[in-house]
Amino acid sequence: MASVAAIVLAAANTLSRQKMTERILITGATGNTGRVVAAELLGRVGPELSIVAMARGEASRARLAARGLPTVHGDFDDPASLVRALAGVTRAYLVCTPDERLIARETAFITAARAAGVRHIVKCSAYMADIDGETQNLRSHGVIERALRDSGLEYTVLRPHGFMQTFTLFAWDMIERAGVISNPTGDGGLPLVDVRDVARVAVKALTEPGHSGKVYDLTGPEALTGARMAELLERVLGRPISYLPAAPAPFAVIMRLLGVPPTPREHVVKIMRMTREHRLERVHGTLAELGVGPTCYEEFLRDLVAGRTGGGNSFEAPTSAVFTVLSAVMPVLMRLRFRVFGRPRRSAA
DSSP, X not given: OHHHHHHHHHHHHHHHHHHHOEEEEESOTTSHXXXXXXXXXXXXXXXXXXXXXXXXXXXHHHHHHHTTOOEEEOOTTOHHHHHHHTTTOSEEEEOOOOSTTHHHHHHHHHHHHHHHTOOEEEEEOOTTOOTTOSSHHHHHHHHHHHHHHHTSSEEEEEEEOOBHHHHHHHTHHHHHHHSEEOOTTTTOOBOOBOHHHHHHHHXXXXXXXXXXXXXXXXXXXXXXXXXXXXXXXXXXXXXXXXXXXXXXXXXHHHHHHTTOOHHXXXXXXXXXXXXXXXXXXXXXXXXXXXXXXXXXXXXHHHHHHTTOOOOOOOOOOOOOHHHHHHHHHHHHHHHHHHHHHOOOOOOOO
16 A cells, blocks of 8 residues: 555645746747846746747757757648747747737737647737727737637736837937937827846746736836936936937838838837827836836846847848948038037926
8 A cells, every 4th residue: 555655645745846847948039028038038948948049040049048948840831840940849939020020920829839739828919909900900909819818828928118228229319329318209208117027927827827818007207208218318318318309201201121020110100199189108017017127218228238228129220331431421410500509508397
């Protein structure tokens, strides 16, 4: 009897260990949120947790390996490779480039995850995602969210607002060389969120109970106008920084010249219009409710200058002659404008 009891106990202990062991796959580990999610999880690896980063190209896998991340080949456009990449995975972080192929790629991943026996997917979606959303990007995310809900898998959906990193780094060249930030947002505000805060919520959802079936709207603690961003940039950088509201049409043309694909370009243009109309200023308390202290913009800027922000703006500027000329001429013209007309006077708070 004792030997039987011992066998049963050993089997129970083995089953308990198997149930406790988690293997998490991270997509987008070279991008904005995925990079920080991977870094956060890497520090938690142990007997009960292993992680693997999925990447398509050898160069990307080499860069990830150099950061100490185990990697596996997986191609969103090759469903069979996704099933192989997901073998043995219990949870996955799903994020993909928001272009014209978003629906096909992320739904293929969900299908492969179900076939591979994955239990829980944490999807990085978009603020206001809906099948009837106002941009193609929001509609695409809405379709994918519905597919995830209908898949039978456990899920958590993160809907972050615009990233502090993206909005700031996209404009960083003009900030540094001309002392100006310029967006077609008028005096409207955006509650930008720090990529690191979004990643912390993703890690919680991947490693803690209680997040299955939840949809989290994630914003920063303040609706930032262009003027407020310029004020804080000036305070942190210690030199004059001005906000100049940009005209919508030229801004859209510049995005096209920069090579931004049609779907994200349409999304940004409409988001800028909605900001001008003061439709995006609601601040959500979700981060604090989840135990993540929301990063304010000034804190983010100080961390950015000190090289502590992680993630960033994954858009790579083109090397075309048109872009080269624009990037050389625009700061010069802006500095000349300020020399002739002076900097715009900042209104008192």
